[in-house]
Amino acid sequence: DGGITQSPKYLFRKEGQNVTLSCEQNLNHDAMYWYRQDPGQGLRLIYYSQIVNDFQKGDIAEGYSVSREKKESFPLTVTSAQKNPTAFYLCASSVHSGETQYFGPGTRLLVL
């Protein structure tokens, strides 16, 4: 069954803590993306990767970091520098950048 998985579904972060959100795809897609959604707002691009071992900042990259060591995996770390991390995070992938994106189920991050 091909698709994108994200884990965990819910994540709690303590003050000053770094947390990592997982995103895995078995669609053999080159491009992967991380978005953030806040209540009443659209999806905003955090980071994207057009190909393995390469990634670029999106519109709101401050306080986040990513890696793309494997084609299937694009984990997102929310660092302590991100002052307002509470949001819903969506991961997506596409065959190539700019093409139709396929989304994971999302991770909701809450701050304790």
Place this chain on the structure above:
Amino acid sequence: ILNVEQSPQSLHVQEGDSTNFTCSFPSSNFYALHWYRWETAKSPEALFVMTLNGDEKKKGRISATLNTKEGYSYLYIKGSQPEDSATYLCAFSLMNNNAGNMLTFGGGTRLMVKP
């Protein structure tokens, strides 16, 4: 940062009503316009990708049109059903964007269809 506007923000209709919503985007350097449907507790799902001015796409009771010269796309739903209740997102990408044709999403239109 590009501005992609969707209207209305939310819409309540009765079952059987037909409805439409608008996506406005910058008209210069257009590459593609995408529509997605996002049902509660599910992942956003692609509906259409349109690239040419005047494009019309149809999927069952849902159709979309594209005007790249004036920078808008309409999504129509004929005879709305409760299962059409979802947030409808549009996303726009520029041609020759150094960022590799990244999508910029609008805020979405939330449709609620009452039985």
